[in-house]
Amino acid sequence: MIRRYPWLLMLRALTRMLWWLLRVAVFVAALVVAAPVVLVAAYAAALAWFLGWPPRQLYRAAVWCLPMLAAWLAAMAADGRPWPRLASAPYLAWLAMWHEAAAGGYLKAAVTVAPLAIPLGLVAGGLAWSWRIYSMETGSGGLAPSAPAAFDQRQWRHQVRTARGRIAAPGSVPLLLRDGSVVAGATIRAVRHPARPLAVMPYPRLRSHQVVLGTTGTGKTTLLLRLWAGFMSRGMELHAAGQRPRPLLVVLDCKGGADSRRIADRARRVLRGAGAASTAIWPDEASLSLWALPPPQLVSTLADMVESGTGGAAYYADVLEEIVRLAVEAPCGPPAGAADFLSRLDANWLALAYAGTPDGGSSGLLRSSARHISDVALRYRSLLRRLGGGLDGPGGFGDADAWYCILEGTSEIAVAEAQARALVDLLTWYAAGGAGDGMADGSPGSTGGRRDILLAVDEFSAVSRRLPIWQLYERARSLGLAVQVSAQSWPGLAADEDERYRVATTADGGIWLLRTPHPEPVAALAGSRRVVDTARRLLGVPLWVSKGWAHEGLSRAEGTPVVDPEIIRGLDVGQAAYIYRGGVTYVQVKRLVAGPAELASPVAGPAAGPTAGAAAGTPAGAGASTPAADPGAARPAGVSALLDEAFGEEP
């Protein structure tokens, strides 16, 4: 028995080897028999790997091949074959393919079997590619422990390359899709979002609150311009179809300086291409009238524009507000401008104004606060001088389709804060239906209650101290006003952590995250997803000792962040993560090419001064940016001089 044992062992080993060889032979035979499908599947899987496609892309391609299959079957039916015999058509085609191949007609063989082999191969390639991704995501695939991480990084590079190629192809990334969705760019990768080639966003999401975070030089302005153009373009389409009011975009650029003016010029050109008839640049080319606010609102706004402090200074704030109220709600009517208002901050003027009123309370208030009136006048004289003429009118938000307001938040923080406060108050009043004397058709000049308004606050950190944007968030929905806040970092979003979370969590239109050094708080808002993590036993060095991962291990489901902060920190210029409803889409943003500068107009431009357009009742910038119905009317005289010089006078 003992002598027979080695023979038994050998017999068992031999049997196992034969079984293994049989399996291999059957597998190879199956591959050879299904060679056309295998070739297509291998090509499809390799292509998907190289381009970083999701398996869905291959399945979609297979579906698109079905008409070819149907046409093939229809051609055979038309050839006189009865329908029942069509069931054997795939087998006959396969047989014919081998016959053709055996006769050396490889091209004919390929054509014969292609209608069948291509869709099947694509499905098989998709399944194989799907299994590969799954095994890598769960950690059960790969030869080395680092394989899943290397696979993910390599796929990211491939996906980025594909997305860049897509946005570089002319016409492949339109601003709007046929269904009206706004296209931000090409999708790099999607997690818990539909994996589409283009990163699209339904228009209603642009009508909701959004947050954009990204440091300088990451492509934030490019992204914002695209979102604004999408809002304007789709809004104009809906307005033209009579489905929505005319859109209005108001941008508060709280950075200021030459850079902001360059962006304003670019925004004007982009928006003009998107259908905005006019873009006003405040305060350089257009003005607004703070004094158009109703008196109670005007009192509140003027009081909030002055920094009063807290504690003991609160008493002074109350006095200041009462004096302003007396000046604004004087019996002769509210002030018409800054000069009128300042002239009222005088004890004698106020005494005369209220002399004939039977209200004894006002007179008593005047007597008690008389000694503070000159101080209050001094503060407002200083403030209004620093604010400039931009808020002294005339003009209103209804005068243009887009307003680009430049606030000098870098050099004059206090002024920018006051301006932001005034502009937001003016806009909310306008959105609530103020300026009721306007037209009701939604055209520029119409009332705010009939406009779809998007307020974009860029570099919000410069004014966040005095502009409680989250309060506006909560009111905005009922006013038809969407708010888009952008900042360079999470701390720049608001003054304290509570307010930051309040702003971020109420952004129901989604959060755009560009490269930023501290993305964790925002990334955490996207939540986590359950993934299977597999731990396997390592048996020596892979490949070299014919041992690697063992087939023994442990799998467990655990939560992993939907948004990987490491990816955010490594985003390149022009790449963004769009976080929405617990999912994320990484986007390669397509830059919008601005059209040429508007036709020059003799009365337009900064040289005409801020009141040039106002004199005509419209912002100067609006006239400058309107595509002229008769551009020749705006022909600069110098053209003739130049042409006369070069070619002589017109014969």
Added chain:
Amino acid sequence: MSERDVAGLLFTAEMYGVQLDQLAVWLAVSEARARALAARWREQGYAESARLGPGRPWVWLTGAGLVACGLPYRPVPPALARLAHLRAVTAVRIALESAPGYTAAEAYWRSERRMRARMGSRVPLREHLPDGEVHWPDPGEAPGPDAGEGAEGRAAVAPAWAGECWAIEAELTRKTVRRTAAIMTEILTRTGDYGCPAAEVQVPGRPPRHARVLYLCSAAARPTVRRARDALPGGLAVRVEIRGLPAGAGLADGLTAAARPARDSQAAT
């Protein structure tokens, strides 16, 4: 190879081919010097020259010359049927570039050959390409931190039509009024660049690509062009400028260096 050689080669390539007298004027050198330059280019394999028609010999770039210039054009000699037109367009370019306002604004001539190359084989049969485009740089670009004094200077001299794009048409022969008006309308209502997707060629609501079109006409073509302009709607008609062809635009006309101011600085660029 000097800067003048590079400028001359690029100019010749952009215009399909030029006659020696025009090359001499453009480079602000004597005709003998231009002839010597052309001979050197021919020795180097960059250019060919021949007497193709009346007037001075023509110079055009070979495949090697175009490759050296980095231009993706087809190396062919100027077509005999187009010699008169090519000369007229070159004369227009020279005349326009000699205007001080052009140089001061740093305007840019975009040749028909460049546009055609951009379109590749996608030129629709009925689509009309202008003989050139003049781009007036936009002064709206604020000078960057490293822009230096030049940028400030440019902003100061920017003309009122800065940022515009003009289409240039040289008309030697008479077409029908209808055809000419159709071409004018096509140019003035076009919104997309040449080579753009078909859907963007004319998009309602978008600003037109060309703020104006400049017609340089021979005496024979002038009445037709004028009548075509009058046939346009008012909004378009006022954007059509008509002038006569400059001196030396005819195929047999000679052109002397005195016909235009010296432009050494331009040649250097």
